[in-house]
Amino acid sequence: MMTRVLDKLLLFVFSLIVLAFTVIGLLLSTGAVPVAAEWFEEMADSVTGQATIWTLGIAIILISLRLLYITLRVGTGAPPSIDQRTDFGDIRISMETVENLTLKAASRIKGVKDLKARVSVDDAGLQIEIRAVVDGDTSIPQLTEEVQREVKGHLEEITGIPVSFVSVYVANIIQSQTFKSRVE
Template identity: 35%
Template structure:
């Protein structure tokens, strides 16, 4: 959902909130229905009511059909579309995530590795979370993870990787035996 749609949804929510409060006041007897009706039919309030009603109706119609229009575009939001020799090829984000996880978990010094994939402007973005072993050069390991994941996904899936973002969440528990390597 882009910024314009979010703003329109915000406006629709504000109008709905105001109308909800007014209906609650009418229902509680704080305001008289006849007084509210007489005020809303006098100039300029009748013009304001007309404009607000039409705008709310149009916004509601837009957001009612927003999801179905997006689905009908042909490409699911959770896949990448490639051109093949004999037609289109779709690779799901889950497949790309599994490829990134496979390569990232093979790195020496990485205890756990998980990733998420989303669409970027010039390719896909891969965000990785990893837990590293103690006494590892974290900067070198994260650079290696970025390069290894990017090259592996591009080579195996044929998908352009725009960026690989690595987030080191924590050190692995020191007593846990893992893929640590000694300096010898």
């Protein structure tokens, strides 16, 4: 948190300095301020030199204004969440919480490993996308249907938010290890 504040402060100071030098450079190129440097006079006298100075000056001013805007704008600050209104007040559930609940529910199913979840919201409710690796000993259609049922039921019970869609992508299978006992 402290780093972000320091970064914003440094960016703000840098933007002010660059903006000031650019405005001074543009004023010098138009002759509004006496020019002391001989090299600048030579450059300012040529048509290509003036075009270069103006192009660079305008680009730096635009970049500086953009950086100043980024520094001064009020950020949202809050992570994405699902908002609900009840008789007692507002409830906000972070998307990360919903993803973790999804992973918890799906991991209860035997034969499912290496889970990843992505959650989005539409008008009908939550849309859940799950990526999983499964063991090769269980029927994939039965396993994925069980994951869908478990995730939908768990999320609706815990969050109170309807789940409109649960998609399961089976990325791979893992071989169950069979050990043969060795008798000697």
